[in-house]
Amino acid sequence: MHLIRVPCSSANIGPGFDVIGLALSMHLELRVSIDRNAPSTPDNPLNCTVSYSGVGADSIDLNPENNLLTRTALYVLRCHNQHHFPGQTSVHISNPIPLGRGLGSSGAAVVAGVLLGNVVGDLNLSKPRLLDFALMVERHPDNVAAALYGGFVGTYLNELDPQDMARKEVPLSEVLPEPAGGIDTGLTPPIPPENIGHYRRFNWAKEIKALAIIPDFEVSTAKAREVLPKSYSRQDMIFNLQRLALLTTVLSDSPPDPELIYSAMQDKIHQPYRATLIPALPAILSSMSPKTHKGLLGICLSGAGPTILALATENFEAIADVIMARFKDEGISCQWKILEPAEDGATLQEVPGDVETYRIEIGSK
Known part of the structure; x- marks a missing residue:
C-alpha cells in the first residue's frame, strides 16, 4: 500500500500576490492499493475505485472519471501512453483541508493526483517534472510549489520558448477533458513543456x-x-x-x-x-x-x-x-x-501491511 501526504498551503502572505506560498501542517492523505493482476471489468473501465472521508464528504464526486484527483492522475498516465489505472487500483482520500477557503485545497488535490499517477504508473518522474504536470492543471505556482516542496517558497512561471507559447495557457478542458477523464480518445493529451515554473525556499x-x-x-x-x-x-x-x-x-x-x-x-x-x-x-x-x-x-x-x-x-x-x-x-x-510550516512538502511512503512504514524519495527509486 502507498501513502501519499500533501500539505495545505497559504498563498500571497500580504504583498506577495501570486508570488509566495507557505505549506502548512494540515495534510490531504491518500491510501493507494493496487492489485496488478486483477482484470478490467465493464463497469469499471478505468480500473479505479475511490472512497473519501473528511470535509465536504457529501459533495465529493467519487467517480474516478470526474474526481479532480484521479482525473489529474489519468492526465499524467495518458501523457505516458497509459490509458487507465493498473490492475484494480483503490484510492481512499482522507481530507481535513476546508474547501474553497483559501488554504490550497485544489492545489493539494492536484499535487496528490500527480503523485498518484507517478506511483501507479511506475514513472519515476523527478520533482521538477512533477511540478510541470501540476502546473498544467493548477495554474497557481505559489500553492502548488509549496504543497510539493514544502516550507516557505517564492515562485514564478517561465516565459516559454515561442514554439511552446501556445501551451502556456492550455485550456483545462484539453488537459482534463469534460465530461470525465474517462472518455479516452486514444490521443496523447498536451504534454507539459519542461521547466514551466521555478521556486526558491526561504527560511522561516x-x-x-x-x-x-x-x-x-x-x-x-x-x-x-x-x-x-x-x-x-x-x-x-x-x-x-x-x-x-x-x-x-x-x-x-x-x-x-x-x-x-x-x-x-x-x-x-x-x-x-x-x-x-x-x-x-x-x-x-x-x-x-x-x-x-x-x-x-x-x-x-x-x-x-x-x-x-x-x-x-x-x-x-x-x-x-x-x-x-x-x-x-x-x-x-x-x-x-x-x-506550522510543513517543511517536508508532499511525501510518499510504502506501507507493507499495516505495521511497518518506510519512506520513498519522490522521483527516485
Missing part, C-alpha cells in the same frame, strides 16, 4: 506559527479574481514590491521583529478589492497590530480567502477570539487552527 523563524481563522463560507478563486482591477498605479505596485523585498527575509529573523513584519505584510494589490467579498476583513486589518495584540506579527488573507492568516509567536487563542468576534458581528461563524 522557528518561533513563528500560523493561526488560521476559517469562516464558514466559501470564496471561489474565480470570483476573487473578478473583483481585482485590470491595472494598478505605479505607486501601489512600488508599495507592494518594497514590502515584499523585506518580507521574505524578516520572516526568517530570530527573534522576529513584530513591527517590521507587520509593516512588510501590508498590501494594496488584492486585499482592498477582496474586502467586498469578506465583510469582516476591513475591520480586522484596520484594528489589529502588534501594538494592540501581544504576540501578533502580521495578518493577511490566506490565498483568495476567506480564511484569515495571523502570524504570531504567542497569545493564539486571544488573537483568534478577536478575529472570530469580528466575523460573528457579520453573522458568520468560524473555526481556528494553529498550524
